[in-house]
Amino acid sequence: MANFTDKPGQDLQAQLGALYRNEAGRRVLATLIRLLGDFDRAEEALHDAFKAALEQWPKEGMPANPRAWLISAGRFKAIDKLRRDSRFDTLDEINETNEALITQFEDEGDEYFEDDRLRLIFTCCHPSLPPDAQIALTLREICGLTTEEIARAFLISPTSVAQRIVRAKAKIRAARIPYEVPEPQQLPERLDSVLKVVYLVFNEGYLATSGPELIRHDLSVEALRLGRLLLELLPGEPEIMGLLALMLLQDSRRDARISAHGDLILLEEQDRALWDKEKIGEGTKLVNAALTLPSVGVYTLQAVIAANHAMAASSEATDWLEIIRLYDLLLRIFPSPVIELNRAAAIAMRDGPQAGLELIDRLLGQGQLRDYHYLYAAKADFHRRLGETHEAIAAYRQAQRLVRQETERRFLERRLTELKK
Amino acid sequence: MKYICLICAEKVMEQMAKADADAHYEEYRKFTDDIRRSGHYVVCNRLLPAAEAITVRVRQGNIATTDGPFAETKEQFGGYYVIDVRDFNEAIQIAARIPGAAHGCVEVRPIAEDEQTLDVLGLR
Numbered sequence: 001m002a003n004f005t006d007k008p009g010q011d012l013q014a015q016l017g018a019l020y021r022n023e024a025g026r027r028v029l030a031t032l033i034r035l036l037g038d039f040d041r042a043e044e045a046l047h048d049a050f051k052a053a054l055e056q057w058p059k060e061g062m063p064a065n066p067r068a069w070l071i072s073a074g075r076f077k078a079i080d081k082l083r084r085d086s087r088f089d090t091l092d093e094i095n096e097t098n099e100a101l102i103t104q105f106e107d108e109g110d111e112y113f114e115d116d117r118l119r120l121i122f123t124c125c126h127p128s129l130p131p132d133a134q135i136a137l138t139l140r141e142i143c144g145l146t147t148e149e150i151a152r153a154f155l156i157s158p159t160s161v162a163q164r165i166v167r168a169k170a171k172i173r174a175a176r177i178p179y180e181v182p183e184p185q186q187l188p189e190r191l192d193s194v195l196k197v198v199y200l201v202f203n204e205g206y207l208a209t210s211g212p213e214l215i216r217h218d219l220s221v222e223a224l225r226l227g228r229l230l231l232e233l234l235p236g237e238p239e240i241m242g243l244l245a246l247m248l249l250q251d252s253r254r255d256a257r258i259s260a261h262g263d264l265i266l267l268e269e270q271d272r273a274l275w276d277k278e279k280i281g282e283g284t285k286l287v288n289a290a291l292t293l294p295s296v297g298v299y300t301l302q303a304v305i306a307a308n309h310a311m312a313a314s315s316e317a318t319d320w321l322e323i324i325r326l327y328d329l330l331l332r333i334f335p336s337p338v339i340e341l342n343r344a345a346a347i348a349m350r351d352g353p354q355a356g357l358e359l360i361d362r363l364l365g366q367g368q369l370r371d372y373h374y375l376y377a378a379k380a381d382f383h384r385r386l387g388e389t390h391e392a393i394a395a396y397r398q399a400q401r402l403v404r405q406e407t408e409r410r411f412l413e414r415r416l417t418e419l420k421k
Numbered sequence: 422m423k424y425i426c427l428i429c430a431e432k433v434m435e436q437m438a439k440a441d442a443d444a445h446y447e448e449y450r451k452f453t454d455d456i457r458r459s460g461h462y463v464v465c466n467r468l469l470p471a472a473e474a475i476t477v478r479v480r481q482g483n484i485a486t487t488d489g490p491f492a493e494t495k496e497q498f499g500g501y502y503v504i505d506v507r508d509f510n511e512a513i514q515i516a517a518r519i520p521g522a523a524h525g526c527v528e529v530r531p532i533a534e535d536e537q538t539l540d541v542l543g544l545r
Contacts (some may be wrong), residue, residue: 097505186510
């Protein structure tokens, strides 16, 4: 367990406390879930194992293999507890559980432990669970966030987070959702579901769909950590590389995206000197690696677009032709009105706002994105550039009615004030 | 563990062109043979169209009936399979092979196997 140091004594308590919730603790949890066949039982066992470590390690010293020690302690605590409770349960249930408990783990290799972390990820992101529950379960079980932390990040009550998690665990048990890594033929589809969760977590942190704060740092950090973990566990999966690259490249603009007064700054007006070169470097490297692989997916293509922006010295110097070509490609493999809207913005940069407006009107004509505030914000911007103040004001107002996020609402307000001058 | 796969589609056999229905029946013959051979099959049936249905409720001891199915949706139940499989993932994989999944959709639901249910239904 790499996260343990040999420092004995008073530090141990603090170290163990931190470990309980960080990666090392999550690794032990992932294995205990498999051995004990149940999330709640495993969490309890993890808790008991750490408690035992707090008592024994200061006296007896750190064991040679702390992870194996914790897993073994957790398993025995769970067996003890089952024995104590057994007179209340039916015999059948106990036998079934004991069978799972007898599973030997001592002679399993490291590879099997690593697979436990994948099993945990694929179970938390199982497509049969509602997206909200997938996100809550992932943050709780894999990232080790508390219910309160998740609630704060999503601006909902801890009770509703707890309910989502309880219901998800109940469904895993009742519908018998297995604790396993999908078969190779199922992997692309199942991985898609995992990547979606990671990207939703990232966007919730980066864009923050509602509430007072535009960037909620923690969730983007958690998403990047999840992306790195996935790539470590499934190296060479092109779409994991693509997603991690996309998140890094978007995150590189974090400091340039918000002014000192907390106001939103659009891409074209951002001070590019504030972009994080390290993240751009890492993101670009990943994109290039993903592009050498045979299949190019939606995250990779979006990352290539983000990399194009990242490498341009200014909005004017951006290779819009290339970006439009990439959007065309993206639309061919993944038709989506949101991508069409993004393409319209790129077209407007190349051919002028009138061309962008025509594409937006076509989208609206097809009944698409009528409740999407970004569409009206883009429409307003094109009218504004054309000097059509009246139409611009109407569209900004429409966007304002739909926007949920405070910083974006203020941005629209600012534009409206400027126009009314 | 047993799961029921409820097949829903906008069109049932009766509403398809004869040639299409015949081809669809053949797909079902092949699928049903397959899961019989693999040992996953428990039972299955095809339902007559929703137009032949009546919905029954008892309120204050009185029987109230309404014409048609209880849900006013475009898709209707056309049939079902009960399968016996290892877990949810295997159930999903088999449900995906049901010919109707390619036209409509298949709802996969675990069948209750708790003591009380088994006792009440005389299934033990």
